[in-house]
Amino acid sequence: xxxxxxxxxxxxxxxxxxxxxxxxxxxxxxxxxxxxxxxxxxxxxxxxxxxxxxxxxxxxxxxxxxxxxxxxxxxxxxxxxxxxxxxxxxxxxxxxxxxxxxxxxxxxxxxxxxxxxxxxxxxxxxxxxxxxxxxxxxxxxxxxxxxxxxxxxxxxxxxxxxxxxxxx
Numbered sequence: 001x002x003x004x005x006x007x008x009x010x011x012x013x014x015x016x017x018x019x020x021x022x023x024x025x026x027x028x029x030x031x032x033x034x035x036x037x038x039x040x041x042x043x044x045x046x047x048x049x050x051x052x053x054x055x056x057x058x059x060x061x062x063x064x065x066x067x068x069x070x071x072x073x074x075x076x077x078x079x080x081x082x083x084x085x086x087x088x089x090x091x092x093x094x095x096x097x098x099x100x101x102x103x104x105x106x107x108x109x110x111x112x113x114x115x116x117x118x119x120x121x122x123x124x125x126x127x128x129x130x131x132x133x134x135x136x137x138x139x140x141x142x143x144x145x146x147x148x149x150x151x152x153x154x155x156x157x158x159x160x161x162x163x164x165x166x167x168x
Contacts, residue, residue: 005111007104014101021094028090032083039076042069 005011046069053059 011104018097021097025090025094028087035080035083
């Protein structure tokens with residue numbers, strides 16, 4: 001049997017790192033979606049204003065509300081941009097972890113192919129040896145039986161039997 005893949009421990013470590021990077025990427029994408037949802041909700045709230053202005057106080061209140069909402073939207077945009085950058089970094093880290101694992105996976109696959117070929121070569125050599133021994137035993141038995149038959153024949157008799165028609 002072929003030896004085990006010597007970098008198996010490192011491959012397991014790379015897979016663990018890849019899983020961890022995938023988890024960070026999922027969390028970053030979740031936070032990014034959450035920031036986008038909060039911005040959308042704030043934008044809808046800004047759009048839902050009173051339809052008619054009845055006096056100057058109401059106009060001042062609407063103006064203050066809209067200014068506050070715009071500031072909140074600007075803050076949410078900044079949060080979304082930061083979350084997008086975090087998601088991009090997490091995606092880059094996941095890509096790097098995946099590339100590191102893929103290289104080792106390819107080495108493991110090549111090792112598995114080589115190990116299978118080595119096993120087949122070993123098995124073929126064993127089968128060849130068994131077949132060779134069987135052939136040598138049959139040859140030895142044939143030689144022994146022909147020697148015994150020759151010894152049992154009287155001296156001076158031909159070793160070949162004549163064929164019909166006289167051809168030898």
